[in-house]
Amino acid sequence: DVPKFTVIVGGSHGAGNYGMCGRAYDPRFLFMWPNARISVMGGPQAADVLATIKQDQRAREGSDPMTEEEVEAYRSPILAKYEEEGSPYYSTARLWDDGVIDPRDTRDVLGLCLAAARNAPAPRKGYGIFRM
Template sequence: VTAVSCVPVPKFTVIIGGSHGAGNYGMCGRAYDPRFLFMWPNARISVMGGEQAADVLSTVGNADPDEIRSKYENESNPYYSSARLWDDGVIDPRDTRDVLGLCISASLNADMPEQGYGVFRM
């Protein structure tokens, strides 16, 4: 985790499926500051999956599981995410190579930041 979060090379993320919770961090989600983060139209992003959230929240409180599932399905949509500028856009899967090529080209113009690694524990 330290290596991924501190590596000085440009990072690009394309979410092609579900990206929930800690997995989002581990796969270079927004918290790891990728230069660009895109989503495919079928992707989903949220703190946790809708089914899991419905189970947890209905157990903890008096929440309606169907209502929770519906809310999570709505708010994990890539267009919902892009509308709030949580990512850099929804791309057609067929255009992924071209989009990443443009991103790599753009990133070559930036200065490389100073390296600042944390403590690596073995």
């Protein structure tokens, strides 16, 4: 098995998180830079989707559509929540990654990760029985 190391340096949202070896793909180590963001989707996109759902719900109920001010008031707490919970410090505090690293230390950290991976026991292969 080739060890996988992930360093999130910017936004890591949705399918992009999977495509770039996010936690679901079980990298050996996953670090984040302080300016990185991680979430299911970007905050503005989530706020827009939820506001659209709310507008559709009101239309089904026969209520008047939300005004621009109401839409912004509805979106604000969603954006604030995504901003807070998308932080690398929020992620690290919940042990969803292996830590926040200073960008200047990335090379050293990856070197330590390579050394750790080199010294880890090799997993046993489970090929089963070969029949001739």
